[in-house]
Amino acid sequence: MTIAPACPLPLMQHETVQMAHGAGGRLSQTLMQRVFMPHLHNSFLDLLDDQAKLELPAGRTAFTTDTYVVSPVFFPGGNIGELAVNGTVNDLAVGGAIPLYLSTGFVLEEGFSLVALETIVMSMASAAQNAGVIIVTGDTKVVGKGQCDSIFINTSGIGTIREGVNLSCCNLKKGDCIILSGTVGDHGMAIMTSREGLSFQSHITSDCAALNGMIGKVLDAVPMIHAMRDPTRGGVAATLNELAHSSSVGIEINETSIPVKPDVRGACELLGIDPLHVANEGKLVLVVPADCSETVLNVMRAHEHGRDAVIIGSVVNDHPGMVVMRTVFGSRRIVDLPLGEQLPRIC
Amino acid sequence: MKYIDEYRDPLLARNLLEEIKRKATRHWTIMEICGGQTHSIIRNGIDQLLPDSIELVHGPGCPVCVTPLESIERALLIAAKKDVIFTSFGDMLRVPGCSKDLFMVRSEGGDVRIVFSPLDALQIARDNPLKEIVFFAVGFETTAPANAMAVYQAAREGIENFSVIVSQVMVPPAMCAILSSPDNRVQGFLAAGHVCAIMGYEEYEPVAREFNVPIVPTGFEPVDLLAGILKTLELLEEGRSEVVNLYRRVVSREGNRFAQETIRKVFEVRDRQWRGIGLIPGSGLGLRPDFSRFDAEKKFNVTHICASESPQCKSGSVLQGILKPDACPAFARECTPEHPLGATMVSSEGACAAYYNYHRNAYSL
Numbered sequence: 001m002t003i004a005p006a007c008p009l010p011l012m013q014h015e016t017v018q019m020a021h022g023a024g025g026r027l028s029q030t031l032m033q034r035v036f037m038p039h040l041h042n043s044f045l046d047l048l049d050d051q052a053k054l055e056l057p058a059g060r061t062a063f064t065t066d067t068y069v070v071s072p073v074f075f076p077g078g079n080i081g082e083l084a085v086n087g088t089v090n091d092l093a094v095g096g097a098i099p100l101y102l103s104t105g106f107v108l109e110e111g112f113s114l115v116a117l118e119t120i121v122m123s124m125a126s127a128a129q130n131a132g133v134i135i136v137t138g139d140t141k142v143v144g145k146g147q148c149d150s151i152f153i154n155t156s157g158i159g160t161i162r163e164g165v166n167l168s169c170c171n172l173k174k175g176d177c178i179i180l181s182g183t184v185g186d187h188g189m190a191i192m193t194s195r196e197g198l199s200f201q202s203h204i205t206s207d208c209a210a211l212n213g214m215i216g217k218v219l220d221a222v223p224m225i226h227a228m229r230d231p232t233r234g235g236v237a238a239t240l241n242e243l244a245h246s247s248s249v250g251i252e253i254n255e256t257s258i259p260v261k262p263d264v265r266g267a268c269e270l271l272g273i274d275p276l277h278v279a280n281e282g283k284l285v286l287v288v289p290a291d292c293s294e295t296v297l298n299v300m301r302a303h304e305h306g307r308d309a310v311i312i313g314s315v316v317n318d319h320p321g322m323v324v325m326r327t328v329f330g331s332r333r334i335v336d337l338p339l340g341e342q343l344p345r346i347c
Numbered sequence: 348m349k350y351i352d353e354y355r356d357p358l359l360a361r362n363l364l365e366e367i368k369r370k371a372t373r374h375w376t377i378m379e380i381c382g383g384q385t386h387s388i389i390r391n392g393i394d395q396l397l398p399d400s401i402e403l404v405h406g407p408g409c410p411v412c413v414t415p416l417e418s419i420e421r422a423l424l425i426a427a428k429k430d431v432i433f434t435s436f437g438d439m440l441r442v443p444g445c446s447k448d449l450f451m452v453r454s455e456g457g458d459v460r461i462v463f464s465p466l467d468a469l470q471i472a473r474d475n476p477l478k479e480i481v482f483f484a485v486g487f488e489t490t491a492p493a494n495a496m497a498v499y500q501a502a503r504e505g506i507e508n509f510s511v512i513v514s515q516v517m518v519p520p521a522m523c524a525i526l527s528s529p530d531n532r533v534q535g536f537l538a539a540g541h542v543c544a545i546m547g548y549e550e551y552e553p554v555a556r557e558f559n560v561p562i563v564p565t566g567f568e569p570v571d572l573l574a575g576i577l578k579t580l581e582l583l584e585e586g587r588s589e590v591v592n593l594y595r596r597v598v599s600r601e602g603n604r605f606a607q608e609t610i611r612k613v614f615e616v617r618d619r620q621w622r623g624i625g626l627i628p629g630s631g632l633g634l635r636p637d638f639s640r641f642d643a644e645k646k647f648n649v650t651h652i653c654a655s656e657s658p659q660c661k662s663g664s665v666l667q668g669i670l671k672p673d674a675c676p677a678f679a680r681e682c683t684p685e686h687p688l689g690a691t692m693v694s695s696e697g698a699c700a701a702y703y704n705y706h707r708n709a710y711s712l
């Protein structure tokens with residue numbers, strides 16, 4: 001018996017990302033059909049067109065984009081996929097927009113696990129569903145081993161700005177209350193303590209969450225809120241400094257009122273980091289007229305993402321552009337922008 | 348949080364402050380040696396709360412700040428070399444050399460990594476046998492045992508692709524230099540708690556006697572610092588030149604004998620240049636001849652590199668307590684954390700950085 005020489009069939013079942021997965025050919029289709037579409041499919045994506053055709057409600061539109069390069073890709077409390085959805089949803093929502101549609105672009109490193117990719121895609125689908133947004137278009141590129149680290153994701157988002165809402169960093173007025181939705185530093189410290197080279201264990205989990213639900217309820221109750229920001233990179237300190245600078249006002253905060261989880265505080269103490277400089281991914285800073293602050297607090301505290309909401313300070317006319325903290329001892333110090341990158345690839 | 352909250356208790360702090368106000372009958376100048384203490388004082392605004400009669404001046408205890416410019420220039424040269432993985436504590440990366448810092452070397456393609464311990468650097472050496480791993484061993488007596496241990500282990504395991512740039516300095520000779528200076532204003536010291544944890548406080552007793560100054564080892568939390576200031580004040584008011592240990596939860600008279608032994612095994616006492624201050628005899632540590640093959644400066648043949656300081660930077664006076672950071676003409680003008688003239692503006696223990704971060708425009712606070 002002779003075995004006829006045959007051209008071997010191309011291997012279609014892979015456990016890891018191959019260069020051909022991004023080449024537009026058969027493997028690209030396989031990736032689409034087996035990994036992306038089962039979880040993300042909807043009436044827009046199902047058409048497999050090069051673009052999504054959208055009808056937007058009347059009014060002003062908000063549009064934002066962000067790229068996610070977090071390392072590690074899976075971290076306590078989340079992964080890069082849900083971060084990429086929630087982060088962009090939050091960027092729309094803090095501008096007073098109702099987030100509607102997202103696009104997503106993947107840059108995959110050759111050799112990245114397809115099981116991991118599918119887990120990430122599933123998280124994106126579930127995060128989008130929770131936030132009430134639809135992923136309407138997407139793209140995938142594969143780069144050679146070592147040319148990116150595992151997976152980078154870009155998401156852009158479109159939303160419609162609510163009627164009668166005017167949120168801006170330039171709106172701060174003397175006497176406004178500064179409200180913080182909960183504990184600071186959870187995301188940054190979850191990433192930091194899960195990095196290689198830091199050999200201590202903790203139970204810190206990321207606060208990664210979509211905040212548009214809570215923001216919607218707050219704006220329904222108090223549309224005249226002056227400003228809203230999600231304090232991500234640079235932490236609450238950077239956000240407050242940007243607000244003070246944009247409105248040319250001073251901000252005063254009380255050290256005793258800043259909520260920090262004990263684990264996060266412990267990790268910050270060990271590493272010599274100020275929790276106010278650490279990134280958050282599910283927190284909100286609001287600037288509200290003093291007479292509305294109680295209403296805002298009540299609405300926030302009734303929501304799962306705002307249970308620990310608290311007034312941390314107020315807007316003042318002194319020291320414009322500067323954030324000053326009253327310490328537990330009654331002295332005062334500047335709360336500055338963090339210098340440089342505290343920890344690269346936090347989101 | 349246990350062992351933290353007790354030492355940040357506002358009521359305890361207030362009582363100590365009242366006691367300080369009650370006991371101070373005249374003006375006293377007290378120096379806290381350690382940059383970590385300086386940062387805690389400025390960050391918590393302890394200097395604002397003290398009566399005018401107690402003046403705190405900030406000492407030279409910032410290892411990054413006193414690392415000589417030429418060591419940094421040599422580090423930059425080594426870090427830029429192909430096949431070198433340069434490791435350092437994070438603080439060192441932003442310290443300016445003559446024209447660049449280690450971050451810039453990294454952006455130009457140098458493999459510069461932040462480590463949290465010299466033993467991590469040694470692990471990198473084990474993992475990368477084809478690369479040369481260099482660790483920037485800076486610090487006071489606090490970091491000396493771990494740095495010594497890394498070299499000792501490298502020798503024991505025969506790890507030949509590991510070497511260190513040594514810039515180890517010691518506190519007592521620096522205190523003697525400050526006290527001997529004709530410009531000296533310091534009347535009492537808060538000694539650096541973590542240095543004393545290693546070395547004990549016995550070696551400060553002759554300094555206290557010779558120069559007629561009280562010395563109080565203390566910790567870094569506000570209550571530690573206030574208790575230390577109160578004790579120094581009491582000793583000054585009573586004219587007692589003694590060493591009184593107020594950091595008893597960490598410091599003993601004899602210190603950590605094992606750590607001291609490790610230092611002695613690997614290092615020997617040398618004269619050393621301090622950035623901005625100059626040569627202080629017997630103030631540094633260098634590798635003993637048995638370990639000289641781990642000397643990165645010799646290994647990479649950079650010992651001839653010399654450098655001179657910007658004349659605008661007054662960090663030498665700041666580090667000796669002669670000049671307050673905000674009294675420097677360049678402070679927050681030509682010299683900022685983004686564009687530092689000296690290391691005191693970028694180190695997490697530098698006095699200029701503490702003033703800039705927490706106090707700048709203090710008049711508006």
